[in-house]
Amino acid sequence: MRFPTSLLLAMALMLSPAYAQEQSIEDVISSQIDAFGAQDADKAFSYASPTIQSLFGTPEAFGMMVQNGYPMVQNPAELEYVDQITNGSYTLQRLRIQDQSGQDHWFAYEMIVIDGDWRINGVYRIGPIGLSA
Template sequence: MRFIILSLTLLLAAPVAQAQEPSAIPDVIGQQLEAFEADDFARAFTFASPMIKGYFRTPENFGAMVQEGYPMVHRPGSVTFGTQRSEGGSIYQSVTIRDAEGRYHALEYEMIPDGAGGWLIDGVSFVPAPDVSA
């Protein structure tokens, strides 16, 4: 009987463990980018952490901030996912976005577990370009 209970527990826990794998992070970011492209700020807001939701309070406020401060996220030309790093309880995902004018922007998404086996976006930062002067 113990074996059956243990087996069921492991089987039920497996999908949660798989869903919280860092490999799922690009999909979460991609879904939010798709929502922004469709001007579906309510859907885009669902990928934000409680801290982000508390700060902006409404999907409309959140969407306005993205349109003003992150136009390349609102209307990306192309998106490339780079490396991930772990720090504290967060995973940081590097993302390069090419905007409509052909300029490249290096961003870093801070991702946190959502408590249900997935991921939420807890912040996006610009990564400064390296100094290439001689």
């Protein structure tokens, strides 16, 4: 028995990061940032991957880490989603966050699919994108 090509394509898409479409990567990141701004550590924690949740243990510990290490994420003046880089089982979403004082901060959010939903699996500071000397 032969599988129709469309069925094989559908199965491949379900196993790839691109399949998680209910909320886009940008939606998930924006929702987490909105939750931080609303002081809702439980909601912000819900967007983290199980690995990150295990690392911090509680929403409160996670919220304190963000407050102390990434204060610009709690109340950004501006967000700019720059590009995405997919590498096998994860996608990096690179973005610029401008804080309230006008300073730009550049990050790569590592996004993975868990049970069909995008989850944040790490956030890394990176250098400015697209600038050359």
